[in-house]
Amino acid sequence: MQAALRVRELSKSYGEVQAVDAVSFEVAPGEIVGLLGPNGAGKTTIINSVLAVLAPSSGSIRIGDFDVARQRARALARTNFAAVYASLPGNLTVVQNLRFFGLIYRVRALSRRIEELLAQFNLGSFQDTKCGVLSSGELTRVALAKALLNSPRLLLLDEPTASLDPAAARDIRATIRALARDGDCGVLWTSHNMYEVEEVCDRVLFLSRGRILLAGDPRALPREHGVRNLEELFISLAREPLAHPAEQLA
Amino acid sequence: MRLEPVAAILLRQWYLLRGSPVRALPMFAWVGIDIVLWGFISRFLNTVSGAGINFTTVFLGAVLLWDLCGRVMQGLTTAFLEDVWSRNFLNLFASPLTISEYVTGLVLASIATSVIGLTVMLALAVPVFGLSFFALGSHLALFLAVLYGFGVALGILASAMVLRFGPASEWLVWPIPALLSPFCGVFYPLTVLPQWMRGAAYLLPPSYVFEGMRALLAGRPFETLPALGALALAALEIALAAWYFVRVYRRAVRTGLLARYSAETVS
Numbered sequence: 001m002q003a004a005l006r007v008r009e010l011s012k013s014y015g016e017v018q019a020v021d022a023v024s025f026e027v028a029p030g031e032i033v034g035l036l037g038p039n040g041a042g043k044t045t046i047i048n049s050v051l052a053v054l055a056p057s058s059g060s061i062r063i064g065d066f067d068v069a070r071q072r073a074r075a076l077a078r079t080n081f082a083a084v085y086a087s088l089p090g091n092l093t094v095v096q097n098l099r100f101f102g103l104i105y106r107v108r109a110l111s112r113r114i115e116e117l118l119a120q121f122n123l124g125s126f127q128d129t130k131c132g133v134l135s136s137g138e139l140t141r142v143a144l145a146k147a148l149l150n151s152p153r154l155l156l157l158d159e160p161t162a163s164l165d166p167a168a169a170r171d172i173r174a175t176i177r178a179l180a181r182d183g184d185c186g187v188l189w190t191s192h193n194m195y196e197v198e199e200v201c202d203r204v205l206f207l208s209r210g211r212i213l214l215a216g217d218p219r220a221l222p223r224e225h226g227v228r229n230l231e232e233l234f235i236s237l238a239r240e241p242l243a244h245p246a247e248q249l250a
Numbered sequence: 251m252r253l254e255p256v257a258a259i260l261l262r263q264w265y266l267l268r269g270s271p272v273r274a275l276p277m278f279a280w281v282g283i284d285i286v287l288w289g290f291i292s293r294f295l296n297t298v299s300g301a302g303i304n305f306t307t308v309f310l311g312a313v314l315l316w317d318l319c320g321r322v323m324q325g326l327t328t329a330f331l332e333d334v335w336s337r338n339f340l341n342l343f344a345s346p347l348t349i350s351e352y353v354t355g356l357v358l359a360s361i362a363t364s365v366i367g368l369t370v371m372l373a374l375a376v377p378v379f380g381l382s383f384f385a386l387g388s389h390l391a392l393f394l395a396v397l398y399g400f401g402v403a404l405g406i407l408a409s410a411m412v413l414r415f416g417p418a419s420e421w422l423v424w425p426i427p428a429l430l431s432p433f434c435g436v437f438y439p440l441t442v443l444p445q446w447m448r449g450a451a452y453l454l455p456p457s458y459v460f461e462g463m464r465a466l467l468a469g470r471p472f473e474t475l476p477a478l479g480a481l482a483l484a485a486l487e488i489a490l491a492a493w494y495f496v497r498v499y500r501r502a503v504r505t506g507l508l509a510r511y512s513a514e515t516v517s
Contacts, residue, residue, distance in 0.1 A: 014505075014506065044509075045506075048344075048506070048509040051340075051344035052343075052344065052503070053339075053340060053343050053344050053503060053508045053509045054503060054506050054508070054509050055500075055503045055504045072346075072348075073346040073347075073348055074346070076344065076345055076346045077346040081344060083340070085340070086337075086340040086341055086344075087337070088338075088341060089262075089332075089333075089336035089338050089341075090336060091266060091269070091270070091332075091336055092262070092265055092266070092269075093265075093269075096262075096265045099261065100258050100261060100262050100265070101258075101341070101345070103254045103255060103257055103258035103261065104254070104255045104258045104342075104345050104346065104347050105345060105346060106252065106254045106255070106346070130269075146341075
């Protein structure tokens with residue numbers, strides 16, 4: 001089956017600084033891949049490159065059949081994202097934002113799709129409220145509704161539950177898991193909540209200094225490296241960002 | 251180019267105007283004040299001058315046309331700045347929206363808002379001050395096309411400047427029409443300008459419009475060729491401004507500025 005996302009030898013440098021260094025990975029349809037790493041590891045650089053708002057220094061990115069550099073609009077038509085640092089315009093209401101982005105993504109039967117998403121994310125009572133006055137949790141739900149407008153085949157989520165209470169976060173995790181399972185949507189998920197990652201992700205990539213240090217099943221990796229849980233593994237890797245972390249941990 | 255994304259940009263402007271009367275006010279308030287001010291100045295000059303010139307048509311007509319050009323530029327720039335102010339670049343440029351669709355949407359939004367401004371100006375200038383706007387006849391369509399074209403070129407250029415130099419540079423772009431007006435000969439013939447200013451005036455399509463307008467009102471023959479040349483010049487300047495915008499956008503994607511633009515807006 002064709003990968004939802006295929007990243008090959010992706011590198012990005014800013015002068016002397018190597019933000020991402022020859023990173024390669026894939027996300028299969030229906031798979032949730034966690035992109036983990038300390039601040040400055042290169043996670044956002046990778047996400048921005050996939051979203052075509054940052055040009056890589058070298059390497060290639062394919063979303064489904066489409067090369068992001070050469071077929072940007074077609075690649076992004078089947079992609080969407082939600083990130084804590086990309087809130088929707090606060091001067092438009094929830095419905096206006098969804099209609100605006102729905103037209104940009106050319107969503108068919110847009111009114112019906114908006115109604116579905118308002119119901120799915122329990123946003124009906126806020127539909128005519130300007131996004132600027134919503135709480136951070138409500139804003140996160142609107143951002144996720146926008147991210148699902150076009151039923152994407154690739155979904156990029158940058159800390160999607162950071163502003164949510166535990167109950168709402170659990171609902172969102174269930175929604176995303178169902179979307180991946182039933183809709184064949186590949187998901188690239190970043191989070192600093194290792195318990196969440198362990199619960200949601202099928203596979204994780206540990207990133208440090210722009211390179212992938214480890215990859216594997218988040219439930220098996222801690223045992224394989226002699227630590228109690230994913231959080232301990234994360235801390236070990238973050239403190240010792242060396243070329244061969246497995247040897248350091250052994 | 252696809253219609254829906256262009257319609258989205260237009261729809262967003264409509265939502266903003268509908269939801270905030272403060273945004274709608276500048277579309278007609280400033281141009282209205284200009285018309286009232288210059289209407290009375292023209293009326294006064296008509297009473298004290300024995301030069302046989304109808305100042306209402308010469309001055310008020312010029313103010314109206316120049317304001318229109320400025321409104322087109324500001325309408326486009328304001329629509330672009332809405333995305334700066336609401337930190338919306340990442341959402342927009344990480345979507346399938348193409349640059350040509352985005353800029354086309356901005357241009358159409360600007361044309362729509364400037365038509366409202368033009369209507370208000372005419373509603374004041376014609377009945378209240380007796381401006382014979384339509385005395386310019388069929389040439390008026392050509393004049394309007396040139397001014398719209400130049401306003402669009404300025405708006406795209408101003409938006410590119412904000413994208414290139416950051417949100418603070420918006421203060422550099424607002425005075426652009428005022429800076430250009432001495433070169434365009436809005437109120438006087440180009441012959442009064444020193445040679446170097448006249449050289450600059452020949453690169454500005456509105457200068458041909460105001461020269462043509464004065465010739466028509468003075469009963470002199472209207473030269474069609476320079477006016478058509480002005481239209482071609484305006485089209486060329488739109489193309490150059492669009493090329494510059496794309497160049498700035500590509501640079502922003504290469505350097506990472508586009509992805510960080512929101513954060514820089516916050517700081």
